[in-house]
Amino acid sequence: MKKLLRIVLLTLIFASGVLNLTGGQVHAKTAVNDFQVQAILPSDNLSHSSYFNLKVKPDTNRVLRLRITNNSNKRQRINVQPNNATTNENGIIDYSVHAKKDSSATTSFTDMLSNRNGKSVSVAGKSSAIVSFKLTLPKQPFSGTILGGFLVYSVSATNQVKNSNQSSNLAHYVIATQLVESSQQVKPNLLYHGTKYVGSGGLPRVQVNLQNTQPTIIGNVHVKTTVTGEGNKVVAKVDQKMLNFAPNSSFGYQLPTLNNKELKAGNYHLNMTVKGDNGSWKFDKLFTVTDKDGKAAKIAKPATNWKQIIMWVIEGLAILIVLAYIINKFRKWMKKD
Template identity: 30%
Template sequence: MQKWLKKWVVTGLLFGLGMSASLPVKAAKSSQTTQSNVGFSVAAKIPKNQINKKNSFFDLKMKKGQTETLQTVIYNSSNKDIKVQTRINTAYTNTNGTIEYVSPTTNYDPSLKYKISDITKLTGAKTVTVPANGSKTISAKISMPSEQVNGVILGGWYFKRVDDKVTGSVKGAMNMKSQYSYVIGLKYTSGKIPQPNMKLGSVKAGMSNYHRGIIAELRNPTAVMIPNLTTKSTITSKDSDKVVKKATRKGIQMAPNTSYNYPMLLGDTKLQAGKYHLHMVVKNTEHQWTFDKDFTITATSAQKYNKESVDNNGISIWWLIGLGALGMLVIVLLILWLIFFIKKRRQRKD
């Protein structure tokens, strides 16, 4: 009996070697096995106003009020028609400190005046059918603002195969339902490029993936990417001058006009109500910013996050997984023993 057990989503993301930061592009070449599994690929039709002709993503020089039609070709390498869903996403920095082109968000930095998803619109259907062993060209229209934009507007053109696909069929085995996706970077450069700048927003107690900690909001209010940042942070109690937390994070990529909620997790240490001070240095090879900020953890928020945190379990998630696996093994052994017992009993009766 065939069962759908799991949905795999494989995102085809490669990164361009730009001076500013990495942008996603299509897979230029795939192995025969990969092409067979994925079943489709995408390629941007590079226009004349491409800044760097070597880039496979859209790296465009734009002017105020300019309109332009972009085209991407979807190739179907399978022996049947496929459906591909597409959309335009505005880039932002996610909680991992990387630039996100795939998953859209609703929380944008207030400095972001023009979203790429607002000025770039698909001209056809959002879901298209690509014929077997054929191709389909789809279009999107850019409408730049009438006023001068100085800097970079960043995003991605996302493609996801949405028709059902089974990787194989084996009697008695479980089949996997697979979906595959690509994203092509969209980078519009206009006017004068501003100097990078970083700001520190709110600092407060909070949660990240159900782990308690101190969340510092790092902001890039400028229309330029700021790559390869390292943060070094020290949190001290204002009452005792005791160091509560030291944290270092490397490889942070800030999208233009974005906010990054940087989690400094406390692990087994519980949040304590009180007044604190954050000292943070943010830098890369070209720039450095130093921030100092006082903040308060209320008794209410400390109690709330301490109670909700998975850090309270006193046991590692891997221990839980191990115990679960052990429990499954015991159940399987009991079933096998029961089958063996029933079989032996029937043999005796015969």
């Protein structure tokens, strides 16, 4: 009995160990992902920072230069992609998306660049290269702030990871660019363009579509939002601070539902307060979720965690075997008495 028990327990322990070992994630270490990017700031840069912050004049030209340093031993191909600044679903200014000019904008950062689709440069190992972009200001003066940036990443590292079928955290750098022609402040205007039920990463979200129609940053934003359903039951609630909305940007600000629960078809009430350092807005709106909206959201059903289930079965069997052994020993002891 003891020998059989020992064999069974060792088998269960081994099976448990195998399950734990196979659950780890492998991260690829690429030999060509080690590089740095630096903005070569002109003497008239408005701030002692790492990004371009320039006061410009209409109908003039500037050259924006970036120094890319390859710290690895291998040659790398680096892409430099200019983008207009936008606002992402979390209420944060984003320079990484190749967004089109907003409908409210008269001009944009990429409109002013000679190579708006970006540049690619090959940099030898342990060396640097300069990438230049010609900036041409429109003849018609603009008010407020033009905001954009350069997204820089290694094509070589991206291709290497794809070919290896492994996951890796690849380096992406962003160098922001802020352009003004006048120091006169522009008052922001935040518009509400409806609310809808969506899915994001398979999770249910309430998306509030907003638009900053003016060429000015809405900074230090505090958003307080409550969504209620039937019987005034709260289905989503958010209180976020330190957000920033890009100039002339349209975006879908997303709220997670409470406990990531799906919304049923029906009528809902949105109560939203947005307060920035240069303005405040309140939106008290009704919206409807239909069965069609629920299907379109494509909310992922929780996957069956077979590994966890097997672990529970193994642990349960181990406990039963130990109990059976103890009961058997107890019976033998009782017979002796």
